[in-house]
Amino acid sequence: MWKLLTFPLCPFSRKVRLLLGEKGIGYDLEPEAPWQRRDEFLDMNPAGQTPVMIDTSREAPPLIDSMAICEYFEETVEKASMLNGTAGDRAEIRRLVTWFDTHFYRDVTAPLLHERMEKRxxxxxxxxxxxxxxxxxxxxxxxxxxxxxxxxxxxxxxATMSLADLAAAAQISVTDYLGGIDWKGNEQAKRWYVGMKSRPSFRPLLAERMEGVSPPPHYEKLDL
Amino acid sequence: MWKLLTFPLCPFSRKVRLLLGEKGIGYDLEPEAPWQRRDEFLDMNPAGQTPVMIDTSREAPPLIDSMAICEYFEETVEKASMLNGTAGDRAEIRRLVTWFDTHFYRDVTAPLLHERMEKRxxxxxxxxxxxxxxxxxxxxxxxxxxxxxxxxxxxxxxATMSLADLAAAAQISVTDYLGGIDWKGNEQAKRWYVGMKSRPSFRPLLAERMEGVSPPPHYEKLDL
Known part of the structure; x- marks a missing residue:
């Protein structure tokens, strides 16, 4: 059985969880607050970040780094491949995963998490x-x-749903939880995001709450 | 023929170039100074970062993001695989690539590049x-x-040389060029790095110079 160390608003864990959901891989959640910099957690993962995944059924090093985790499950579980197409197509998907994980996170998710979660x-x-x-x-x-x-x-x-969609939706969902998105414009992005939200893999994420931080009323709704 | 857009001290391009060298893939260099934020470059790559690789022999989108580029050549060129072993081994390699690309870069290479290259x-x-x-x-x-x-x-x-070694050596080589490493201690790391430097894939990088910025005398030497 897999155990996932995370906290409800970790966008990188959300990307991994969407992939696990699409692939039908079960896991238990174990709360980890990386900002507390717990010694045992840092010993395991010097980067000090969630997600970390542990296979509790065998003696194996934990899986660390959200992209390394996604590549691991892409390699080991064939169902619902999220890195499809030619090598060139896969390069474009990976470019966009980095884009959302790095640039969207740095410009949008990280400052919102700091201001509206960590500060609180x-x-x-x-x-x-x-x-x-x-x-x-x-x-x-x-x-x-x-x-x-x-x-x-x-x-x-x-042409197909991929890890790029999961990475983008993961960052957007945390941003939306923190009231960071005005859904008045961006009709195409909105339609795409409503489609992502309606997937069974997304429902458990939308139902979760971060203690002390409430999402806006539209957060779980499918009509934005 | 491949064309690689980069500048001599780009650590992410160095990782890609070491991989291309190990695999025996030829390429031409095309100078690109990302800090100039050239319009045509940003149109091609909104992230505004090197490396970017273009296949000049056919109409295909450029390859963008150093890890996406490495995965592309791992998938398309069998020779000298740098992602070896089990899925778990590969996850550990990818974790460390992210570690050096993100943490080493943020803590060491980026501030040195800013202070000793960009400022100059x-x-x-x-x-x-x-x-x-x-x-x-x-x-x-x-x-x-x-x-x-x-x-x-x-x-x-x-157990084998991998992309983790290339990522680490790439960051260290730029840091060393900028005089950021005191090679007095760290015997194991030093022996390993001298081994990396002595590889044919490394020689072209060591011979290159960044205009206006000189490396210390030991930079190219194999006895540190």
Whole structure:
């Protein structure tokens, strides 16, 4: 059985969980708050980040780093491949996974998590409205980019649903939980995201709550 | 024929170039200074980063993101596989590639590139000695981690040479070019790095120079 160390608003864990959901792989959740920098956690993963996955059925090193975890399950479980097509198609999917994991995260998810989650539950401080405004402006630019991609392909990463969609939806879902997205524009991105939200793999994520931080009323709804 | 857009001190391009060298894949270099944020480059790669690889022999989208590029050549060229072993072994290799690309880069290479390259050739400013000291201290911690890994395995990523070695050597070589490493301690890491430097895939990198920035005398030598 797999055990996944994470916290409800970890966008990288959400990408992994969407993949596990699509592939039908079961796992138990084990709460881990990386900002607490627990010694045992750092000994296991010096990067100090979630997700970490442990196979409790055998003696094996834990799986660390969300992309390494996704590649592992792509290699070992054939069902619902999320790295489809030619080598070139797969390169484009991986480029976009990095894009959302790095750029979307840095511009949007990370500042929102800091201002609206960490400041509330760790520092008991009020969010910086300037930082929030910048992050929300960046979110619009990122949704514009998704609109642009969807102008000439069916899914974010190409002709089929892929890890690029899961990576994008993971970051967006955390951003949306934290009230960082104004769904007034970006019709294409919105339609795509509602499609992602309606998948069975997405439901458990939407039902979870981070203690002390509430999502906006539309967060779980399928009509944005 | 492949064309690689890069600049001499791009650590991510160095990782790709070491892989191409090991696999015996030829390519032409095309200078690209990402800090100039050239419009045509940003149109091609919104992330604005090197490396980008273009196959000039056919109409195909460019390959973007250093890990996506490495995975592409791992999938298409069998020779000198750098992702060896079981799925678990490969997960460990990929974890360490992310470690060096993200953490070593953030803690060591990025501040050194900013202080000793960008400030010199772009801003014409003097480096901040406090930032340099912090980066060099972080470099020691990273070499300690490599020592620790080499305590119980033959190579950084496991029993065979892998992409983890290439990623680590790429970051270290740029750091070393910028005078960021004190080779007095870390005997294991030093022996391993001298081994990496002596590979034919490494020689072209060591011979290159970044205009306006000179490496220390030991940079190319095999006796550190």
């Amino acid at each position: 539950i760790v520092h008991r401080a009020t969010p910086d409205s300037r930082v929030l405004r910048e992050a929300m402006k960046a979110a619009v630019a990122h949704l514009d980019y998704i609109d642009y991609l969807l102008d000439y392909r069916a899914w974010v990463g190409g | 050739i772009v801003h014409r400013a003097t480096p901040d000695s406090r930032v340099l000291r912090e980066a060099m201290k972080a470099a020691v911690a990273h070499l300690d981690y490599i020592d620790y890994l080499l305590d119980y395995r033959a190579w950084v990523g496991g």
